[in-house]
Amino acid sequence: MTRRHLLQKQVPADRKPLKSASASNMADDEIILSELSDEELVQQMHDDLYDGLKEEIEEGTNILLERGWAPYKVLTEALVEGMRIVGEDFRDGILFVPEVLLSANAMKAGMFILRPLLVATGAPKQGKMVIGTVKGDIHDIGKNLVGMMMEGAGFDVIDLGINNAVEKYLDAIEQHQPDIIGMSALLTTTMPYMKVVIDTMKEKGIRDDYVVLVGGAPLNQEFGKAVGADAYCRDAAVAVETAKDFMKRKHNVRVS
Amino acid sequence: MNAPAAEVTEHASRRGGGRLGRKALRGTPMASFPTLVRNIPAYQMVPDEAVELIHQESLSILEEVGCEFRDDEAIALWKAAGADVSETRVRIDRALLMELVSKVPPEFMLNARNPERSVRVGGKNSIFVPMYGAPYVRDLDNVRRYGTLADLQNFHKLAYMAPALHSSSSIICEPMEIAVPKRHLHIIHSALKHSDKPFMGIVTSKDRAEDTMAMAGIVFGEDFVRDNPVLVAITNCNSPLVWDATMLDAMKVYARHNQPLILAPFALCGASTSASAVGAVAQVNAEALAGVAFTQLLRPGSPQIYGQFMVTVDMKTGAPMGGTPEAAQMMYLMGALARKYRLPWRTSGFHVGSKLNDAQAGYEANMLMHAAILAGANYIWHSAGWLEAGLTCGYSKFATDCEQLVGWYKYAGGLPFDDFKEAMAAIREVGPQGHFLGTQHTLEHFQSAFFMPSIMDFNSYEQWKAEGAKDHDTRGREKARNMLADYEEPKLDEGIADGLKDLIALREEKLPDSVS
Numbered sequence: 001m002t003r004r005h006l007l008q009k010q011v012p013a014d015r016k017p018l019k020s021a022s023a024s025n026m027a028d029d030e031i032i033l034s035e036l037s038d039e040e041l042v043q044q045m046h047d048d049l050y051d052g053l054k055e056e057i058e059e060g061t062n063i064l065l066e067r068g069w070a071p072y073k074v075l076t077e078a079l080v081e082g083m084r085i086v087g088e089d090f091r092d093g094i095l096f097v098p099e100v101l102l103s104a105n106a107m108k109a110g111m112f113i114l115r116p117l118l119v120a121t122g123a124p125k126q127g128k129m130v131i132g133t134v135k136g137d138i139h140d141i142g143k144n145l146v147g148m149m150m151e152g153a154g155f156d157v158i159d160l161g162i163n164n165a166v167e168k169y170l171d172a173i174e175q176h177q178p179d180i181i182g183m184s185a186l187l188t189t190t191m192p193y194m195k196v197v198i199d200t201m202k203e204k205g206i207r208d209d210y211v212v213l214v215g216g217a218p219l220n221q222e223f224g225k226a227v228g229a230d231a232y233c234r235d236a237a238v239a240v241e242t243a244k245d246f247m248k249r250k251h252n253v254r255v256s
Numbered sequence: 257m258n259a260p261a262a263e264v265t266e267h268a269s270r271r272g273g274g275r276l277g278r279k280a281l282r283g284t285p286m287a288s289f290p291t292l293v294r295n296i297p298a299y300q301m302v303p304d305e306a307v308e309l310i311h312q313e314s315l316s317i318l319e320e321v322g323c324e325f326r327d328d329e330a331i332a333l334w335k336a337a338g339a340d341v342s343e344t345r346v347r348i349d350r351a352l353l354m355e356l357v358s359k360v361p362p363e364f365m366l367n368a369r370n371p372e373r374s375v376r377v378g379g380k381n382s383i384f385v386p387m388y389g390a391p392y393v394r395d396l397d398n399v400r401r402y403g404t405l406a407d408l409q410n411f412h413k414l415a416y417m418a419p420a421l422h423s424s425s426s427i428i429c430e431p432m433e434i435a436v437p438k439r440h441l442h443i444i445h446s447a448l449k450h451s452d453k454p455f456m457g458i459v460t461s462k463d464r465a466e467d468t469m470a471m472a473g474i475v476f477g478e479d480f481v482r483d484n485p486v487l488v489a490i491t492n493c494n495s496p497l498v499w500d501a502t503m504l505d506a507m508k509v510y511a512r513h514n515q516p517l518i519l520a521p522f523a524l525c526g527a528s529t530s531a532s533a534v535g536a537v538a539q540v541n542a543e544a545l546a547g548v549a550f551t552q553l554l555r556p557g558s559p560q561i562y563g564q565f566m567v568t569v570d571m572k573t574g575a576p577m578g579g580t581p582e583a584a585q586m587m588y589l590m591g592a593l594a595r596k597y598r599l600p601w602r603t604s605g606f607h608v609g610s611k612l613n614d615a616q617a618g619y620e621a622n623m624l625m626h627a628a629i630l631a632g633a634n635y636i637w638h639s640a641g642w643l644e645a646g647l648t649c650g651y652s653k654f655a656t657d658c659e660q661l662v663g664w665y666k667y668a669g670g671l672p673f674d675d676f677k678e679a680m681a682a683i684r685e686v687g688p689q690g691h692f693l694g695t696q697h698t699l700e701h702f703q704s705a706f707f708m709p710s711i712m713d714f715n716s717y718e719q720w721k722a723e724g725a726k727d728h729d730t731r732g733r734e735k736a737r738n739m740l741a742d743y744e745e746p747k748l749d750e751g752i753a754d755g756l757k758d759l760i761a762l763r764e765e766k767l768p769d770s771v772s
């Protein structure tokens with residue numbers, strides 16, 4: 001666990017102090033996760049997510065499961081809650097993109113363990129998104145950020161990459177049965193293609209089965225509406241919030 | 257170097273002087289500066305060995321990692337040239353690469369439809385070119401909204417009128433109301449109609465590039481545009497190390513017509529390159545050289561522009577930044593490499609990240625332009641209008657940038673010594689105590705001796721207050737408004753004008769109304 005120790009030392013003084021970097025821990029850097037109480041372990045996992053420690057998150061996830069925690073409880077209380085903190089500090093400019101990427105990777109590793117168990121126990125789905133840059137467009141830095149933040153929030157993300165014709169989206173919908181379709185465009189000459197995709201979904205009678213989110217710097221709210229998307233997302237954090245909202249609504253509909 | 261005197265509008269008055277005469281002399285002159293001949297040394301920030309090191313590393317990248325060329329014809333050309341090709345990956349041996357690069361002429365003439373506005377690019381010769389690609393405008397009422405054809409026409413008019421701009425660019429802002437498949441026709445038409453300066457080509461598809469060449473052919477003559485540069489087109493490498501089909505298609509059309517391309521990885525340093533200024537330059541240098549070399553397979557000896565500039569990424573959001581110290585430092589490296597290869601070099605000048613034409617914009621612009629000039633850039637792009645990392649073109653920013661360009665034109669022209677003797681005579685004439693405001697020397701030289709901006713304000717506080725206490729941004733908008741009111745369209749032969757209209761009509765009939 002020297003890596004964690006190293007990372008803690010690197011955190012500048014003006015950053016949010018890490019819980020695990022408290023005086024007692026600083027003196028004794030060896031933390032044995034399995035010796036922590038549930039509550040301490042969850043706190044530690046929030047810190048480990050914050051620091052992007054993948055192996056520690058895997059270990060923590062397994063320990064909680066071994067202690068009989070329901071997979072859904074592990075997901076929401078340890079992982080999603082931890083990533084909520086990460087998201088908040090990213091929004092506030094305390095955490096930077098490469099650090100969030102690390103956190104999201106750690107989260108993904110936890111999710112990898114939980115996914116089959118969540119399905120088996122019939123836990124509410126966090127959600128699945130297919131995302132891609134539309135035909136004619138190769139800009140993908142923004143889309144990649146969105147995908148990463150969505151994964152960080154516990155979503156399954158299927159990344160179709162760049163330059164996607166409508167068939168690619170349709171194939172992916174059929175194959176992966178997502179909840180959300182995400183489209184990105186950075187060119188004014190390619191953004192109208194979003195309408196082609198949405199119109200084709202309408203023609204096939206499947207438009208209303210999915211939530212369609214769009215984004216990219218030259219888009220705006222009105223454009224999103226005009227092409228028939230459910231929402232325009234101005235950045236990755238908004239995309240996550242919006243996706244969560246729609247998933248919540250979906251679950252509510254199912255329950256009622 | 258001094259700004260050339262304004263063309264004097266002829267007018268009939270009693271003796272030709274007086275108030276009217278002076279007004280004509282000082283009014284809004286339709287003047288255009290010739291090519292900027294940089295008469296100051298290029299500044300090299302690092303020792304020769306460092307430049308050599310980066311060069312060697314770039315060559316190793318192309319030999320060991322290679323570069324993607326995602327197009328069958330391009331791959332066939334590389335194979336025929338003897339490169340090591342596997343699928344779309346091309347590994348280029350350094351001897352082959354440098355042999356191809358050395359075929360590019362160090363300078364070329366860029367022809368304008370008005371021969372007086374033709375310019376040279378390369379070596380000591382530099383030009384200023386307004387921005388490209390903005391979906392949004394910040395308009396004359398300071399409102400941010402999507403661009404329209406009317407806005408684009410306005411920017412082409414302003415580009416025509418600004419003495420220190422040497423080109424009208426093309427898509428200064430995007431005319432969003434026009435259907436995408438037909439848009440390029442109207443963009444090029446506006447540039448050719450509203451200005452007589454050189455312009456830029458469209459690259460978003462092969463057909464659009466061909467349409468651009470057809471329109472240029474009507475204006476310059478079909479034969480002429482087969483061999484003589486009349487436009488410049490920008491093709492971006494998709495860093496890291498990918499030249500994609502769209503760009504390669506455009507390269508084929510333009511290079512085969514001997515039209516220069518800007519081979520430009522517009523990389524976001526830290527996202528599309530390593531987070532190291534020197535590492536990033538080694539990478540984009542490899543990308544640019546691979547692109548330049550490819551054009552020489554298409555047409556050996558065709559003029560090309562080594563194209564990079566770079567911005568860093570804001571690690572808080574992933575967004576591109578603008579006038580940062582690293583962006584400026586990287587320019588010095590690129591400039592040194594361009595000189596080593598004897599290639600005309602494009603960088604950008606006023607490409608700021610600021611949302612408004614405010615103090616941030618000013619700081620950023622100055623950081624960047626100073627480096628562009630001292631690093632010896634030849635094609636200084638995004639030199640008017642650019643805000644928000646290229647998402648917005650501002651009318652005020654456009655006007656104030658153009659005013660600053662007059663200053664930079666003078667700065668780069670070097671320090672003239674031609675009146676040194678007269679200046680020394682003037683001090684003898686005035687002697688101790690007096691002042692120089694009324695001497696013959698001052699009268700003769702005051703107009704050209706100092707930069708005389710009209711948007712920047714150096715008045716007394718009282719005067720400034722009496723004139724409405726307006727900030728620089730507001731005065732910039734007013735200037736743009738006034739310039740547009742004074743605009744007169746440059747003459748275009750009627751046959752040519754009709755030819756363009758006919759071609760547009762013909763193409764519009766064939767092209768669909770929406771993307772598919």
Ligand code: B1M
Nearest residue numbers: 138139140142182184188215216217235236389492574646
């Ligand atoms: C749920 O779904 C969602 C939700 C939210 C979503 C979402 C999807 N997608 C995005 N979001 C949102 O969340 C993200 C994170 O917060 C945000 O994503 P963004 O992508 O906005 O933000 C990123 C984090 C950072 N931003 C970016 O990565 C884009 C930056 C700019 C500078 C840009 C870049 C970097 C590039 N480019 Co391009 N490029 C520009 C851009 C100007 C700008 N200021 O935006 C723009 C978009 N490009 C432009 C142009 C002209 C071009 N580019 C081209 C190429 C490139 C590069 C390859 C050099 C590079 C892309 C590298 C890459 N791998 O992506 C060419 C086209 C290539 C093609 N076929 O697509 C080329 C045509 C240039 C050429 N002649 O070669 C201009 C648009 C022109 C227009 N009017 O349409 C442009 C505005 C710059 C300019 N002024 O010239 C949000 O928008």
